[in-house]
Amino acid sequence: MLKLLAVLAAVVLSGSLAYAGTKNNNNGDTALKSSDVIYFTAPAESFNEALPIGNGRLGGMIYGDIREDVIALNQDSVYHGPKTDRNNALALKSLPEIRRLIDEGRLKEANDLCSKALCGTPDSQTHYEPLGVLRILFEGGEQPVADYRRQLDISDAVARVSFTSGGVRYQREYFCSYPDGVMAVRLTADKPGSLSFRARLKRENPSGEPAFQSANDTSGVENGNTLTVASRCGEEGSVELFAGVMVMCGGGTVTAGEGEIAVQNADSATLILAAETTFYEKDPKKAALSALKKAALLGHSRLLARHTRDYKALYDRVRLTLPEDGSPAASLPTPERLERFREDPRDNKLAELLFNFGRYLLIAGSRPGSLPANLQGIWNVDWLPAWGSRYTININLEMNYWPAEVCALSECHLPLIDHIGRMRENGRYTAMKMYGVKGFAAHHNTDIWGDTAPQDIWPSSTYWAMGAAWLSLHIWEHYAFTLDKGFLRDNFDTMLEAAEFLLNYEIEDDGYLVISPSLSPENEYFLGDEKGAICKGASMDSQITRELFLDCIKAADALGKENEITRRIRAAVDKLPPIKTGQYGQIMEWKEEYRETDPGHRHISHLFALRPGTQLTVAGTPRLAEAAAVTLERRLANGGGHTGWSRAWIINMRARLHQGDEALDNVKALLTNSVLPNMFDNHPPFQIDGNFGAAAGIAEMLLQSHAGKIELLPALPGEWQSGSVSGLRARGGFTVSIDWEKGSLKKAVIVSDTDCETEVDGFGRVAFKKGRPVTLEPR
Numbered sequence: 001m002l003k004l005l006a007v008l009a010a011v012v013l014s015g016s017l018a019y020a021g022t023k024n025n026n027n028g029d030t031a032l033k034s035s036d037v038i039y040f041t042a043p044a045e046s047f048n049e050a051l052p053i054g055n056g057r058l059g060g061m062i063y064g065d066i067r068e069d070v071i072a073l074n075q076d077s078v079y080h081g082p083k084t085d086r087n088n089a090l091a092l093k094s095l096p097e098i099r100r101l102i103d104e105g106r107l108k109e110a111n112d113l114c115s116k117a118l119c120g121t122p123d124s125q126t127h128y129e130p131l132g133v134l135r136i137l138f139e140g141g142e143q144p145v146a147d148y149r150r151q152l153d154i155s156d157a158v159a160r161v162s163f164t165s166g167g168v169r170y171q172r173e174y175f176c177s178y179p180d181g182v183m184a185v186r187l188t189a190d191k192p193g194s195l196s197f198r199a200r201l202k203r204e205n206p207s208g209e210p211a212f213q214s215a216n217d218t219s220g221v222e223n224g225n226t227l228t229v230a231s232r233c234g235e236e237g238s239v240e241l242f243a244g245v246m247v248m249c250g251g252g253t254v255t256a257g258e259g260e261i262a263v264q265n266a267d268s269a270t271l272i273l274a275a276e277t278t279f280y281e282k283d284p285k286k287a288a289l290s291a292l293k294k295a296a297l298l299g300h301s302r303l304l305a306r307h308t309r310d311y312k313a314l315y316d317r318v319r320l321t322l323p324e325d326g327s328p329a330a331s332l333p334t335p336e337r338l339e340r341f342r343e344d345p346r347d348n349k350l351a352e353l354l355f356n357f358g359r360y361l362l363i364a365g366s367r368p369g370s371l372p373a374n375l376q377g378i379w380n381v382d383w384l385p386a387w388g389s390r391y392t393i394n395i396n397l398e399m400n401y402w403p404a405e406v407c408a409l410s411e412c413h414l415p416l417i418d419h420i421g422r423m424r425e426n427g428r429y430t431a432m433k434m435y436g437v438k439g440f441a442a443h444h445n446t447d448i449w450g451d452t453a454p455q456d457i458w459p460s461s462t463y464w465a466m467g468a469a470w471l472s473l474h475i476w477e478h479y480a481f482t483l484d485k486g487f488l489r490d491n492f493d494t495m496l497e498a499a500e501f502l503l504n505y506e507i508e509d510d511g512y513l514v515i516s517p518s519l520s521p522e523n524e525y526f527l528g529d530e531k532g533a534i535c536k537g538a539s540m541d542s543q544i545t546r547e548l549f550l551d552c553i554k555a556a557d558a559l560g561k562e563n564e565i566t567r568r569i570r571a572a573v574d575k576l577p578p579i580k581t582g583q584y585g586q587i588m589e590w591k592e593e594y595r596e597t598d599p600g601h602r603h604i605s606h607l608f609a610l611r612p613g614t615q616l617t618v619a620g621t622p623r624l625a626e627a628a629a630v631t632l633e634r635r636l637a638n639g640g641g642h643t644g645w646s647r648a649w650i651i652n653m654r655a656r657l658h659q660g661d662e663a664l665d666n667v668k669a670l671l672t673n674s675v676l677p678n679m680f681d682n683h684p685p686f687q688i689d690g691n692f693g694a695a696a697g698i699a700e701m702l703l704q705s706h707a708g709k710i711e712l713l714p715a716l717p718g719e720w721q722s723g724s725v726s727g728l729r730a731r732g733g734f735t736v737s738i739d740w741e742k743g744s745l746k747k748a749v750i751v752s753d754t755d756c757e758t759e760v761d762g763f764g765r766v767a768f769k770k771g772r773p774v775t776l777e778p779r
Contacts, residue, residue, distance in 0.1 A: 035352030039151035056367030082237030107532035127388030291741035358695025404694035439501025525594030537591035600638030644674035648693025
């Protein structure tokens with residue numbers, strides 16, 4: 001009988017495999033820090049327990065089953081449907097009537113007209129979908145399994161599975177290489193000839209559900225050792241894909257069958273996957289097969305070394321160390337650790353893990369040359385995922401990139417900037433066709449094609465036209481941290497076009513320039529007995545407008561550029577309405593003080609000026625900072641923060657208000673209520689923005705630079721009495737490392753990218769020489 005790699009356990013309980021003799025130990029992996037590893041002692045029973053790997057374009061979810069290992073596959077450009085002009089031809093001629101109805105308070109009529117004239121036609125953009133599944137089916141009997149461990153090592157971006165069966169120790173290793181553009185799976189056993197399996201590559205999800213329009217799919221085996229699948233993802237003009245898996249083994253034999261490759265009695269095996277699409281390549285098959293050939297020539301060891309070197313060059317830039325708190329849960333498997341935390345929220349290393357995992361996901365899900373990370377990063381197993389798993393741009397896509405600059409992952413920010421450029425031509429067309437003005441406009445969603453037309457027919461979100469303006473703020477943000485004038489020069493016109501749309505679309509009302517029609521994303525209000533979302537002059541719109549206008553002015557000054565648009569911006573910025581407070585001492589969400597339909601709403605759009613904006617600060621606008629704190633308290637008292645990303649936003653806002661203890665309370669609340677067993681953020685369902693927002697929020701607790709100075713430990717919670725962080729970045733081109741003891745700063749070391757002078761809170765003006773560390777210690 002052939003030797004087996006994996007076997008079914010002897011006992012079946014409640015439909016799940018039971019692993020006889022399995023222990024909750026580290027099996028020699030005790031050197032791994034509890035803040036650098038996510039691990040399980042059983043295979044994944046669902047996506048929410050699988051482990052993510054990725055290289056920006058390629059993604060995989062590792063299930064690690066003993067008998068049938070499943071790797072759910074994604075490629076970031078696999079979207080269903082072609083590019084389509086969805087801009088509504090009724091919009092322009094209906095706009096004056098919509099504005100008149102809003103002015104007269106006739107909300108139902110205004111909304112009814114918007115639903116006809118300001119929706120997309122058709123109403124939905126393309127959606128993201130899986131690439132497919134790689135299944136590895138192992139031959140075997142029914143011997144017990146011991147010491148099973150499935151883990152993701154965040155420090156080197158490698159997932160691993162190990163277990164013992166029949167006296168043989170089996171190990172599997174999975175990683176996605178950015179330098180070589182492939183995924184690799186390595187299978188080994190400590191007894192020669194113990195590996196026998198069949199590999200299959202199919203356009204299906206882990207549940208076996210085939211792709212939409214699966215008649216487009218073809219699969220087979222090429223060259224006797226390469227599984228292939230090809231497909232067109234929808235009707236004519238849709239993305240076409242090609243994926244291949246090359247199977248190689250040490251010892252044993254490789255045999256091609258009908259849609260599968262069989263390996264018999266091998267000592268080891270390596271499976272390498274590459275996938276390309278017509279979005280990136282004219283000939284995706286040629287490109288994918290070429291990548292496989294090059295990777296095969298390198299071999300597993302060099303592939304792994306190149307992957308590890310590339311990844312660690314990014315990940316190791318920042319290191320966070322929080323105080324040990326004696327939590328007995330730190331060594332437990334991650335699901336049990338999370339359960340223990342819900343009972344006893346003492347585990348500082350779990351907060352470290354949350355921070356590190358956010359950085360890991362950004363490196364794995366967004367690299368130069370890829371698309372930006374979508375609502376699920378790059379990891380999705382549904383053919384029709386929630387919200388299309390595309391790009392929601394009324395908070396979610398932007399939040400994905402909040403940690404990029406401060407966590408020294410500036411390169412990972414570039415896919416977003418590239419996609420903003422991809423949207424720009426579409427946005428000009430939308431601005432002119434729907435609103436009759438020049439400029440760059442986008443609504444609350446976009447997709448692979450950079451679609452800028454409205455998405456859905458949802459009164460509280462569809463008709464919001466501020467997407468391009470908010471996204472364009474990321475251009476200045478990237479420059480503010482890097483001081484790359486070439487980058488700013490290349491992208492300055494994008495900022496100006498987004499501002500030009502606002503200049504042309506605004507109307508004058510009570511002496512101020514406001515957006516109409518407008519709304520506060522996804523929230524509604526009462527006007528008498530009538531419920532509404534449509535309005536004019538929502539607070540968020542004015543705050544975004546001011547932020548973009550100010551950034552355009554700073555960019556123009558940095559580049560020494562002046563033109564008609566910049567002159568119009570300078571004249572208009574003082575005509576924008578100020579931030580107002582209401583009867584409860586809160587920041588007002590709308591121009592009028594309407595009664596809210598949901599005082600605990602997940603969106604807190606009227607605090608945009610606090611975070612991610614820079615207009616509202618503790619030192620610069622203390623009265624408004626107090627009003628922002630009141631606003632947060634009212635939201636939370638009414639059930640706010642109930643989604644993962646909303647809770648992450650609150651962490652950031654508490655940090656910006658210098659409320660360290662409250663920020664940590666919300667870190668704990670997120671870990672308690674909004675984290676899945678594999679540490680993915682839970683909206684629900686899984687939505688990756690909360691992971692990124694949480695990482696950014698923890699960084700904001702330790703370092704801020706948005707208020708014109710460097711602030712060290714601005715929101716340090718009392719529970720973090722001692723610790724250190726190294727490698728964080730501050731605006732102005734600074735790298736900052738901080739040590740603290742007894743709840744106070746011990747030492748900071750700051751390195752500047754330029755010769756300059758800047759204010760460091762608590763130390764006054766400090767002079768820097770390029771590349772020379774400056775050490776600051778309290779007297």
